[in-house]
Amino acid sequence: MDKPVIFITGSARGIGGATARLAKEQGWQPVLHGRTESARLKELAQELDAPFFTADVSDKPSIQSAIEQAYEKYGRLDALANCAGIVKPKPFLEMAPEDWQAEYQVNTLGSVFACQAAIPLMQKQENGGRIVNISSIRGLAPTMSARGMCYSMSKAAVCTLTETLAKEFSPKIAVNAVAPGFTATDMAETWSEGVWDQARSALAGRPAEPQEIAATAMFLASSQASFITGQTIVVDGGYTMAGK
DSSP states (O other), X not given: OOSOEEXXXXXXXXXXHXXXXXXXXXXXXXXXXXXXXXXXXXXXXXXXXXXEEEOOTTSHHHHHHHHHHHHHHHSOOOEEEEOOOOOOOOOGXXXXXXXXXXXXXIIIIHHHHHHHHHHHHHHTSTTOEEEEEEOOGGGSGGGOOSTTHHHHHHHHHHHHHHHXXXXXXXXXXXXXXXEEOSBOSGGGGXXXXXHHHHXXXXXXXSOBOHHHHHHHHHHHHSGGGTTOOSOEEEESTTHHHHOO
């Protein structure tokens, strides 16, 4: 296949869905993924004329099988974008063991398991491959959240994963991350006015649109970012530096 192939976890909606649409626009072959065979996943697959796979990213054999099937279908895997994630904020003293486990399993180990599946396939290829992990500004020290402590910790681990994978697998495979700020995905429908005030306090005066995060993800997945690896790129409209 002449088109570069990108496997995108969590691509039924939000940043993952926007990344899939942009990949298609830029001449890539997106491969979609969702935890379940939802109506939105099937609709996006039809819209983009793209295959989709269902797998639980927190279950290593499940996501490994999906990525390997995509590789077998196209005979190549040029990029992996780890967009699957969950957030369930609670005060620290109210968090049960299962709360910690759920966010860590999806947000951190989901990326780990997808990378463990993709990297051996990329190593077979002359041009290697590129991996883009989606972290969050909540995973960075200045903007970590106390109420969302588990989410912050799981996303901080994604940043560390990004750096260590880049060190181990360069120069064959480049690994970078995007740390979005407030982004107007479906989750924004549940935001309180206080959260909206936070989002509007960015220098840009608004939250990001999912496609704006996708643009950075696809840049990092492309050959245009050929000299970038081990980096976490903050895309937050100036929220981190606003000082408000």
